[in-house]
Amino acid sequence: MRRIGQTRWGLAVAAWAIALGMFFPILWMFLCSFKTEIAAVAVPPKLFFRPTLENYYAVLQRADYLAFARNSVLVSLGSTLLALALAIPAAYSMAFFPTRRTRDILLWMLSTKMLPAVGVLVPIYLLWRDLGLLDTVFGLILIDSISVLPIVVWMLFSFFREVPAVILEASRMDGATQTEELLHVLLPLCTPGIAATALLSIILCWNEAFWSLNLTTVKAATLTNFTASFSSPEGLFWAKLSAASTLSIAPILIFGWMSQRQMVRGLSFGAVK
Amino acid sequence: MATVELRNVRKQFGNHEVIHGIDLLIQDHEFIAFVGPSGCGKSTLLRMIAGLEQVTDGEVLIDGSPAQDVPPAKRGLAMVFQSYALYPHMTVAENMSFSLRLSGASKAEREQKVRAVARILEMEPLLERKPSQLSGGQLQRVAIGRAMVRQPKAFLMDEPLSNLDAALQGQMRLELARLHRELNTTMIYVTHDQLEAMTMADRIVVLNEGNVEQLGSPLELYQHPATFFVAGFIGAPKMNFLDAEIKTVGEQSLTLALASGASVVVPRPLQELNGDEKIRLGVRAEHLALEQEGDLRGEIEALEHLGPRAYIHARLADGARLVAQTDGDTQARPGDRVAFRVRSEATHLFNASGKALTRPGPQTPLS
Numbered sequence: 001m002r003r004i005g006q007t008r009w010g011l012a013v014a015a016w017a018i019a020l021g022m023f024f025p026i027l028w029m030f031l032c033s034f035k036t037e038i039a040a041v042a043v044p045p046k047l048f049f050r051p052t053l054e055n056y057y058a059v060l061q062r063a064d065y066l067a068f069a070r071n072s073v074l075v076s077l078g079s080t081l082l083a084l085a086l087a088i089p090a091a092y093s094m095a096f097f098p099t100r101r102t103r104d105i106l107l108w109m110l111s112t113k114m115l116p117a118v119g120v121l122v123p124i125y126l127l128w129r130d131l132g133l134l135d136t137v138f139g140l141i142l143i144d145s146i147s148v149l150p151i152v153v154w155m156l157f158s159f160f161r162e163v164p165a166v167i168l169e170a171s172r173m174d175g176a177t178q179t180e181e182l183l184h185v186l187l188p189l190c191t192p193g194i195a196a197t198a199l200l201s202i203i204l205c206w207n208e209a210f211w212s213l214n215l216t217t218v219k220a221a222t223l224t225n226f227t228a229s230f231s232s233p234e235g236l237f238w239a240k241l242s243a244a245s246t247l248s249i250a251p252i253l254i255f256g257w258m259s260q261r262q263m264v265r266g267l268s269f270g271a272v273k
Numbered sequence: 274m275a276t277v278e279l280r281n282v283r284k285q286f287g288n289h290e291v292i293h294g295i296d297l298l299i300q301d302h303e304f305i306a307f308v309g310p311s312g313c314g315k316s317t318l319l320r321m322i323a324g325l326e327q328v329t330d331g332e333v334l335i336d337g338s339p340a341q342d343v344p345p346a347k348r349g350l351a352m353v354f355q356s357y358a359l360y361p362h363m364t365v366a367e368n369m370s371f372s373l374r375l376s377g378a379s380k381a382e383r384e385q386k387v388r389a390v391a392r393i394l395e396m397e398p399l400l401e402r403k404p405s406q407l408s409g410g411q412l413q414r415v416a417i418g419r420a421m422v423r424q425p426k427a428f429l430m431d432e433p434l435s436n437l438d439a440a441l442q443g444q445m446r447l448e449l450a451r452l453h454r455e456l457n458t459t460m461i462y463v464t465h466d467q468l469e470a471m472t473m474a475d476r477i478v479v480l481n482e483g484n485v486e487q488l489g490s491p492l493e494l495y496q497h498p499a500t501f502f503v504a505g506f507i508g509a510p511k512m513n514f515l516d517a518e519i520k521t522v523g524e525q526s527l528t529l530a531l532a533s534g535a536s537v538v539v540p541r542p543l544q545e546l547n548g549d550e551k552i553r554l555g556v557r558a559e560h561l562a563l564e565q566e567g568d569l570r571g572e573i574e575a576l577e578h579l580g581p582r583a584y585i586h587a588r589l590a591d592g593a594r595l596v597a598q599t600d601g602d603t604q605a606r607p608g609d610r611v612a613f614r615v616r617s618e619a620t621h622l623f624n625a626s627g628k629a630l631t632r633p634g635p636q637t638p639l640s
Contacts, residue, residue, distance in 0.1 A: 169325050170358040174372035174423070175346040184371070188362045 026249075033242035040239040055243035059230065065247060068226040072251075074137050075212070075222055076205035079144035080198050083152045086145070088194075091156035092182060096165055106157065109150040117147070117210045128215055137220045140212055144205045152201055159193030159266075160186065196266020199259050206252045223248035275336045275349070275426035275459050276301050277322055282331035284317055284483075291317055293483045294331065299427075299461060304453050306462045306474035308506070313480040315463045316431055322461060323429050324348050335426065351420035355432040357412045359404040365415050366391075366400040372423045390421045393455075410441045417452070427459035434469060446472050467507050471495070479503050501627035504555050510584060512621070513561070513595040515554045522546055525633075527622075529554060533591040535568045539617040542630035552630070555621035558584060561597035563605065567612035569595070575607055587611060 032040045034051035059065070094102045124143065125134075133139030163186060171185045187194065209224035216225060230237065230244040256263075277299040284292035292314045299305050307315040320326035322333060324345035333341045340348055351372075359368050367374075369390065370383040378386075391397045394414045404412060413433060420428055433449075434442045450473050453460050464470055470477045471491045479486040479494065479502070487499040491507075498504035504512045517529040520536060527541045529552070537554065561569070563585070571589040578601065585597045585605060597613055605611060622630040 164356065164358070166354050166356055166358040167360060169345075170352070170354060170419075171360070171371070172325065172345045173323060173350065173352045174419070175375045176371075177346060180375055184375075185360055189360075 029242045029245055032239055033246045035239050035242075037237055037239045040242065055239045056247070059240055059243045059247065063226055063229065065226065068221055068223045068248075069251065071137060071140075071216075071220055072206055072222040072224075072248075075140045075144060075208075075220075076202045078137070078141035079148060079205040080201040082141060082145040083148050083201055084156075084194070084198060087149060087152040087156050088182070088187070091153050091160050092186065094153075095157050095160035095163075096168060106154065109153060113147075113150050121214060124211075125214065133215075135216045135218065135220050140216055140220050140222070143211045143215065144208055147208070147211070148201045148204050151204070152197055155197040155200070156190075156194065159190045159197070162193075163189050192262070192266040194266075195259075195262050199256070199263050199266075203252055203256060223251075276334075277427060277459065277461065278332075278334040278337070279318075279322075280332040280334065282318070282321060282333065283329045284314070284321060284326065285329045290329075291483050292321075292329075295483075295485055297478065297485070297488070299459060301459055302457050304450075304460045304462065304473060304475045306464060306470035306477045307480055308464055308467055308470040308477055309480035309486075310506070311465055312482075314483040315465075315478075315480050318480070319352075319429050319431055319461060319463045323350055323352050325352075349426040350429055351423045351425035351427075352429040352431065353413075353416045353420050353433045355435055357404075357416040357436075359412060359415055359419070361404050364401050364403055365396070365407070365418075368404070368415055369400075369419045369422045371419070386422050387418075390418045393421070393452075394418050409437055410445070413437060413445065417449075421452075421456070425458070427461060430460065430462045432464055433462075435464070435466070442469075449473060468509065471507070477507075479506060481506075497629070497632075498555075498621065499629050501553065501555075501623040501629070504621055504623070504629070508557060510558050510596045512555045512557050513597075514623075515556070515593055515595070517552055517554045519546060519550055519552065531569075531591075533569065533571075533589040533593060535570065535589075537568050537615050537617060537620075539615075539620050539622065540633050542622055543633060544624075544630050546630075551625050553623045554615075555623060556595075556615055557619070558596045558598040560616040560619040561595065561613040562616065563597065563599050563603070563611055564614040565612060567614035569613040569615065571595070571611065571613075573605055573607050573609045573611055576603075576605065585611070587613070 031047075033055055034053070035046070035049050036052060036054070039046050039049050094106065128134050128139050128143075131139075133142065167189070168181055168185060171181045176184065206222075207224070208222075209228065212220075212222045212224050213228060216222070227241070227244050227248045230241045279295050279297040281294045281296055282292060283290060283294050295318065307318060309315050317326060321328050321341075324340070324343060328341045331341075332339055335343075335348060335350070360371065363371065366384075366387050369387045370378075373383045373386060387400065388397070391400055394417065396411065396414050396418065399407065399411060399415070404415065407415065413436075416433070430449075434445050437445060446469060449460075449462075453473070462470070462474065474491060476488060476490055477494055478488050481502050486506075487494060487503045489497075494503060494507045498507060498512075501514075505514070516532045517537070520528040520530045522528075523541065525541055526538050527546070529537050529539060531537060531554070539554070569589055571587040573585055573587050574594070575586040577584040577586070581601045583599050583601055583603050583605075585599055585603070586594065587597065588594050595613075599605070621632075624630060
């Protein structure tokens with residue numbers, strides 16, 4: 001009994017330490033955003049200081065935060081919807097009508113995530129330029145949805161596989177067409193899984209910086225561009241950068257916090273048992 | 274109401290053929306059962322009729338028209354699955370009315386039909402529950418109800434009772450038989466349990482390794498099994514088989530030498546026989562009588578008392594085991610040395626290839 005108790009305590013302490021370690025940079029950034037520039041770079045670091053809102057004021061003065069935020073929302077929601085629209089039929093077909101090559105296709109899809117994005121930057125840039133997609137929200141939605149697609153397909157595939165095929169067969173016997181089977185039976189059964197997948201995709205797209213920095217400038221720029229614009233080569237303004245970063249991640253952090261229950265339920269989803 | 278006809282139906286999975294060309298005509302209103310051991314192809318056959326499995330070769334005709342290229346949704350059949358396969362996210366009423374919803378029936382019509390079926394199956398109080406709140410027997414009723422609401426041309430049932438406990442199975446067997454009488458619809462029933470087939474079906478198809486071994490009424494199969502396989506599969510306890518050699522072939526009778534040294538005289542079958550042919554003698558438990566002067570001598574290994582009757586499990590001199598039926602109040606005890614007389618007019622003979630040799634006389638049920 002005592003040993004089990006000790007292990008438990010040990011695990012709890014370790015878990016807290018890791019969680020705090022991971023959270024610390026965010027906390028520090030949050031604190032810095034309320035410091036003056038001088039206080040932000042002070043050595044030794046200051047834990048107690050007079051908070052100020054001047055950084056937020058300065059940041060919002062310099063850039064139209066709402067425009068960036070709107071693009072971020074459009075891009076992360078749009079990419080997620082597009083990725084789901086493509087991935088649901090793909091995962092359905094792979095989960096319920098597998099062929100000898102299904103496993104290979106899944107692995108191949110995942111392997112594309114191992115390719116550094118910068119490796120295809122030039123061709124994508126040229127393509128987007130010729131298609132007139134540079135600095136458009138749609139162009140960014142397109143590239144972001146392609147980049148989350150493998151993960152979305154994988155997650156949906158594993159959720160769909162949990163659904164006994166016989167339930168879909170029953171719906172076929174009941175007269176359902178393939179579309180009806182998908183809409184009335186499979187998707188409602190997998191709602192928690194689909195929600196978790198969508199949440200993860202939204203977060204990934206929200207945080208995506210590489211493509212938005214390279215393919216957009218003004219009109220379609222997202223909050224990652226907004227943040228990056230405060231890391232200037234002529235010297236870093238830590239406090240302002242912290243304020244901009246806090247503003248960028250605040251929405252997704254709040255969103256993530258509100259939906260964490262959904263997320264955990266979806267990820268540990270035991271389908272229909 | 275429908276006839277279902279199979280014409281030289283074959284099924285291959287990859288290079289492996291599991292159904293080797295089956296011809297079968299299922300009559301309108303008939304209750305037909307497919308039985309056989311697991312892997313014999315009975316479920317595959319049913320799924321091909323349902324349309325859930327493609328036919329590799331041959332034809333499936335429903336009401337006379339080719340259906341092998343018609344999707345399951347359009348065949349007008351309903352299926353009850355072994356695992357029930359209810360929609361977990363829908364209530365019982367929604368489960369049952371799903372097919373009506375898909376076909377565009379009005380809400381009032383849906384409700385009225387669901388109520389009517391729920392009344393027949395005595396499950397009106399369950400209509401608003403979710404499947405997760407129901408017991409196995411209730412789930413089974415919902416699955417049957419869902420099939421009934423569609424008013425299908427035929428019911429396909431894939432081992433619908435095998436997830437229920439024995440008492441419930443007995444009750445549901447009666448209920449299914451009653452439903453079949455009342456609905457008067459064609460029913461195709463797959464089971465590995467010969468008892469279910471025997472008690473409910475009008476006709477039984479015994480399948481083995483993708484072939485039809487025999488097709489007939491329950492009593493025909495029991496009394497006149499066409500093959501060694503059917504003889505062993507139909508009936509519980511299993512038929513006793515004893516290896517034998519032909520000693521003498523008489524005008525009317527045949528004398529067999531058994532491996533235990535005993536000899537048995539049985540009616541001579543219609544087929545020509547070679548003197549040295551190895552054959553198997555089949556005797557059902559109820560055709561062995563405990564008698565002092567019996568031909569088969571052995572020792573009782575175990576006794577099963579079932580109340581009205583008892584089964585004696587005995588071991589003969591050569592090690593062969595057999596089961597004999599006797600009165601419920603038998604005084605026999607394990608360890609007793611006993612002898613059995615074979616009711617030779619009720620024996621079955623099988624040649625080396627497993628085919629039954631035909632008994633002389635009328636092929637009518639034995640008393």
